[in-house]
Amino acid sequence: MDEKRKKLGGAGGPLASQVKRPRGDWDDDDGPSQFEEELAFLDEVEAEMAMELEVQPAQEALPVRKLFSPALNPKWPRPTPPTIDLDTTPLCFQQLELDHYIGSHVRGMPGATQGPVPIIRMFGLTMEETSVCCHVHGFAPYFYVPAQLGFKPEYLSDFQKELNNVVIRDMRSNKDNISQAVLATEICMKESIYGYHKKKLLPFLKITMALPRLLAPAKRLLEQGLRCGPLPVHCYQAFEANIDFEIRFMVDTDVVGCNWIELPAGKYRLRKELSNGDSKKDVLGKVSLSQIEVDVSWTDFISHPVEGEWQKIAPLRVLSFDIECAGRKGVFPEPDKDPVIQIATMVLRQGERDPFIRNVFTLNSCASIVGSQVLCFQREDELLKAWADFVRVTDPDILTGYNIQNFDIPYLINRAQTLKVYTFPFLGRIPLTRSVVRDSSFQSKQMGRRENKVINTEGRIQFDLLQVLLRDYKLRSYTLNAVSYHFLQEQKEDVQHSIITDLQNGNEQTRRRLAVYCLKDAYLPLRLLEKLMCVINYMEMARVTGVPLSYLLARGQQIKVVSQLLRQAMKQDLVMPVVKSDGGEDYTGATVIEPLKGYYDVPIATLDFSSLYPSIMMAHNLCYTTLLQTGSIEKYDLSPNDFIKTPTGDHFVKSTVRKGLLPEILENLLIARKRAKTELKKEQDPFKQKVLDGRQLALKVSANSVYGFTGAQVGKLPCLEISQSVTGFGRQMIEKTKQLVESKYTLANGFKADAKVIYGDTDSVMCKLGVQSVAEAMEIGQEAAEWVSSHFTPPIKLEFEKVYFPYLLINKKRYAGLYFSSSSNTHDKMDCKGIETVRRDNCPLVANLINTCLQKILIDRDPLGAVEHAKDVISDLLCNRIDISQLVITKELTRTADEYAGKQAHVELAERMRKRDPGSAPNLGDRVPYVIIGAAKGVAAYMKSEKGSTLAVRQY
DNA sequence: TGATGAACCTAA
DNA sequence: TCAGTTAGGTTCATCA
Structure with missing residues (x-):
């Protein structure tokens, strides 16, 4: 069975053209899509597993009552x-x-x-x-x-x-x-x-x-x-x-x-x-x-x-669905005007591979689809009513889909109201509680202002995949298509939004095409959920932090810390004050060591403090409960041995006097993480492995968010004495690390050269040790990390992490290098930080160009080639030979032209694009920062060329 | 022309 | 009633 599945995996595989399907007016592509093959395959799976006979797909409208008869749909309840x-x-x-x-x-x-x-x-x-x-x-x-x-x-x-x-x-x-x-x-x-x-x-x-x-x-x-x-x-x-x-x-x-x-x-x-x-x-x-x-x-x-x-x-039963609306041309569908024409649904048991219910509710007839039940309705109100009944009968624990929270569910509820389908908006498990749509706006420094709709579905958790992705992943695009391609290397079925209404108004074949599209949009979220292990990871996070699953998507970071803090506090009869939060002064954060910019054709060893902030809090017993407020030292008659003074001048009692809650929480989290990791290594069952991996991740994230909680000035319990002491210690430590490394690894001490810390940020130092091979750098790095660690209070630990070779240090927070960690012979990857290639506000052309240039510099060791490449792209641009589909334009750029050839080229290109396809200025707002010139200038700068001679690399 | 600040995104 | 932190680079508009 898996063999067959593999065959389906390859694009345009031999299976793709074997099965013909009836063609309709809108069927201008060849044969069934790959997704249809996949759907059909799911039927086969069930047949092979000797399941009960699959219901014959219906083409004509069904009496609604019959839908729910156990004979017709035994798998629903x-x-x-x-x-x-x-x-x-x-x-x-x-x-x-x-x-x-x-x-x-x-x-x-x-x-x-x-x-x-x-x-x-x-x-x-x-x-x-x-x-x-x-x-x-x-x-x-x-x-x-x-x-x-x-x-x-x-x-x-x-x-x-x-x-x-x-x-x-x-x-x-x-x-x-x-x-x-x-x-x-x-x-x-x-x-x-x-x-x-x-x-x-x-x-x-x-x-x-x-x-x-x-x-x-x-x-x-x-x-x-x-x-x-x-x-x-x-x-x-x-x-x-x-x-x-x-x-x-x-x-x-x-x-x-x-x-x-x-x-x-x-x-x-x-x-x-x-x-x-x-x-x-x-x-x-x-x-x-x-x-x-x-x-x-x-x-x-x-x-x-x-x-x-x-x-x-x-x-758990996970129900994923997608709706299609027949909008008017060029107008976003409005529930008081535009009908819902299809709803596709897939229901999956968590842990199983394939959905056991697959169906599509269609308005008007629809040709059959192998692998899916097609349920046709003559009236839209009947469709809506039946679908809501279907949801209640299948009784899912989790509702998912793509943007269901802000689009599908509100649309259905509002549409049902327009059509007076009064039984519709009861999607939770309490049949007397109506699901209503409310607006909520949510604001934080982390996520900015976010307008959201909230729908109550008591007892069923809404797990909108879009919301999950927005929270957990930084992506260039959040369309279902882009996301599917990014994570699954799979695309949506190709149906333009503008033709949906035409497809609906066509015949049962065109509606079938729409249904296949709709089914895929219901299916993809399930696949993504599984691939990203969202359900497991969120469950583990809920278990680790102690909050209900639904809080994780509906609420911020703070509630998770509060939950843990309360649990720990209760054991010692400690209670949490309600503080009024008024945003005060910002405090000083981490140090970024002034970079010695340049191109390093020697191995650079990188040493990192692991879990820096948590380990500082543990090492120095920083906590609410150990904080000495003004006058406390005298009041409690403490000797200098009882407390410490932090770099910011704050005082905390030592753990011998009182062990802090936060250090305790952090210790528990880190111990639990270690345990999860060792269990993970021993575990054979892949499902249990996923659970354990999800847990260790949740534990790490939780430990790291404790510091942020104490520094959150608009928060439940801010304590700037803690957060500024933490960063203060951090600053001291990175400085000391630099000094230690540079003082020990010297010619005078018998090493090959004087070591130099060429850069460092917050918890890491990049060291030029004067050795020529990656292996040597690894060895000394290892030793240096251990030696430096011995100068700090446990559990603070400096670790050797990797060697960059070669290493291109452009500026603070901007560098690239070949990353060696597992082997000294081959690099694991090309690591880029802060450069255009990792930023999402550049068009792909920029990212690609810079990426190629970096590859030429770092991998091919051919900086001249890099500049040649940049030049080539420039001239392509100037000759209008470039593929304009790679370009996205900014509003600003189209308004001003200046002497930069690259910029000028963009203006022209922008004009051309506009003329060709006026409505499609793609991703307006993306930056095209002097695209090519920027790159060439950058490459040249990396080569230490003089300002102005942007394309010259003679000095290098 | 250079200084300044906003917007955006990233590093850690 | 709700919101994790600071440091810092790059680009662009604005202004004197």
């Missing part, structure tokens, strides 16, 4: 779950999504018995593919404030009453008629995480509120001041009042994202399907579409740590 004997059977499921809703008290469950109560809801999956919805009762939100001086336990009830009164008075409308906003107050001994306080626990008031949304007003009112008993009015500072309810719950119950939950036998209640009028007391009716729905007390379930058997992953 999940397998019937085993019957459960509550008294003897525990229920184990992998929790995939965790949220909360406001409901009312359930008899026998802990928590408030009156008024609205928050109920945690876990959605998940058993190993047998049974979907589970679990209502967890009795957990209430809370926060802390330090008890006022002189506060006595007997004041508690007064305090609670006072706070309750002001909170209720503060409510604009009390729709739910809440009479008890504050459920409980108690005194407990805690310590603020912020600053060192000699480990002294102080009395705090733990305030439990009825609902999560009451935390913010309670906090605000307490900050404004509250009077209690005989004490004067006091303004309280709130702690942990800004923690998401879900995170609060997970931290307190040791639940991490996507871990396994066990409900012990006898401890949970099964919900039943209740028909109308069937209202037995004590039996709750099902409210979700999950196959099994249960209730449990928050104190009664077991949360399994991600270890051993509990590392497994349940067979």
